Amino acid sequence: GADATRGGRRERAKMQGVEKINAELFTLTYGALVRHLLSDLEAVDEVNKQLDQMGYNIGIRLVDDFLAKTNTGRCRSFKDAARTIAEVGFKMFLGITAKISQWNDDETECRMSFHENPLIDFVELPEKLQNLSYCNIMCGVIRGALEQISMRVEVAIEKDPLKGDQAFELSMKLIEYAAEEYPFKDD
Amino acid sequence: DGSHAHLRPSHRPCGSGRMPRETSTLTFVIVGDDTPIYECELRAGGKREDTINYLHEFVLHAALDNVEETIWTTPNSYLKAVDRYYDLTVSAYTTSGLVKFLLLHDGKNDEGIRGFFHDLHEYYIKVMLNPFHTPKTKITSKDFDAKVKTLASKYLL
Numbered sequence: 280g281a282d283a284t285r286g287g288r289r290e291r292a293k294m295q296g297v298e299k300i301n302a303e304l305f306t307l308t309y310g311a312l313v314r315h316l317l318s319d320l321e322a323v324d325e326v327n328k329q330l331d332q333m334g335y336n337i338g339i340r341l342v343d344d345f346l347a348k349t350n351t352g353r354c355r356s357f358k359d360a361a362r363t364i365a366e367v368g369f370k371m372f373l374g375i376t377a378k379i380s381q382w383n384d385d386e387t388e389c390r391m392s393f394h395e396n397p398l399i400d401f402v403e404l405p406e407k408l409q410n411l412s413y414c415n416i417m418c419g420v421i422r423g424a425l426e427q428i429s430m431r432v433e434v435a436i437e438k439d440p441l442k443g444d445q446a447f448e449l450s451m452k453l454i455e456y457a458a459e460e461y462p463f464k465d466d
Numbered sequence: 467d468g469s470h471a472h473l474r475p476s477h478r479p480c481g482s483g484r485m486p487r488e489t490s491t492l493t494f495v496i497v498g499d500d501t502p503i504y505e506c507e508l509r510a511g512g513k514r515e516d517t518i519n520y521l522h523e524f525v526l527h528a529a530l531d532n533v534e535e536t537i538w539t540t541p542n543s544y545l546k547a548v549d550r551y552y553d554l555t556v557s558a559y560t561t562s563g564l565v566k567f568l569l570l571h572d573g574k575n576d577e578g579i580r581g582f583f584h585d586l587h588e589y590y591i592k593v594m595l596n597p598f599h600t601p602k603t604k605i606t607s608k609d610f611d612a613k614v615k616t617l618a619s620k621y622l623l
Contacts, residue, residue: 303595310597401595403607408598 302374306400313413327412334419335426342424345371357430357453358386364421365391373397387453390437394446404441412436418449429457492622493522493570494614496590496605497530504605508618525549526568529556533566543587544580559583561590565601575622582621589613 316326345351345368354360365377377393398414412418418434425432431454438448496504507519529549536545537560545558557579559567567583567590593599593610 307595307597314597401592403596403598403609405598405606 302397302400306397309398309416310402313411317408317411323408323410327410327415330412330415331419331422334416334421335423336419337416338420338423338425339427340423341372341420342427345424354428356386357432357456358382358389360425360428360430361389361391361451364424365393368424369393389451391449391451392438392446396440396447399441402441409442412439413441414439414447421449421451426457431455431457491519491572492618493519493526494618495523495526495568495570497566497568498601501602503601503603504610506611506614508615508623522554522570525551525554526556526570529558529568530566532556533558533560533568537564544583546576557583559587561587563601565590571622578621582617585617585621586614589617 313326313330316329317323320326320329349367349371351363351367354363361379365379369375369377374397375393375395377391379389379391381390382388396414398417402413404411404413414436418436421434422432433450433452433454435450436447437450438444438446440447492508494504494506494508495502505523507522528551532548533545533556536548536558543559543561545560547555548558549556553572554570555572555574557569557571561567567586569579569582571579589610593605593607594601599605
């Protein structure tokens with residue numbers, strides 16, 4: 280996998296071609312999206328599911344963009360992939376510095392934690408929306424991205440500052456390495 | 467009477483007929499469109515009343531017409547004193563979105579009130595940036611409540 284932690288120049292070279300947009304615009308756009316989903320779907324569980332699905336659709340496309348911009352070599356394992364997402368991917372797309380920790384023994388489960396998150400600036404969850412996973416889109420993005428490189432995972436939000444926790448914590452669990460599928464049948 | 471029904475909290479007992487003789491009691495209200503989205507009684511010593519004084523609410527509501535008129539006479543956000551009731555004055559401030567901050571107070575404290583409104587406006591903007599908040603939603607954030615109290619102690623009491 281790629282090592283993004285060494286040296287400022289390498290990191291800057293990796294970020295070439297990454298355009299910047301106004302952070303507030305991004306935050307407000309996402310907020311409007313969530314609110315719109317809530318007024319359309321009403322049920323909080325449905326909204327959580329939709330956010331995950333939207334994230335998935337973003338993730339399967341975003342991973343190509345990421346690979347093109349960073350020239351990352353092929354990740355050899357789930358552990359590699361998780362680290363790359365946290366240290367390079369999140370940094371590149373959201374400006375977030377994330378850390379991977381709490382690996383289980385066979386390296387199929389871990390936690391990703393981070394403190395800042397542009398998606399939730401100024402957001403306060405009202406009383407009746409305490410079950411809303413406001414940032415569920417992130418889980419979908421990771422799931423979609425990893426599926427494109429043949430890893431099926433489950434991602435969930437374990438700790439959420441909008442619900443009182445100190446920092447964000449996502450759990451990532453590898454379900455299986457999917458075999459490469461050929462589009463043509465061998466007959 | 468119907469037009470003031472929305473200003474009356476349901477649990478409040480009827481006010482007595484006597485003019486209240488309080489010093490250093492202020493009532494602060496934020497009005498968006500036609501309904502109050504935030505109300506707060508402030509007392510010296512940082513004590514916060516849980517029920518809003520009925521008379522104060524009435525005076526503030528009556529002052530709204532004056533506020534509307536004054537808005538169009540000046541490009542300033544701070545409208546200063548727009549109405550008086552015996553020894554109580556209503557000072558007002560308006561945002562670009564025509565949301566009105568009203569303060570009912572005794573005495574004269576122009577600079578303090580200006581500073582209070584100005585800083586409050588910044589906190590108000592932060593509340594408005596919450597995607598779950600609309601110009602009509604009541605502000606229920608405890609954070610905002612605490613900030614109002616802090617600003618009041620700093621500028622007004």
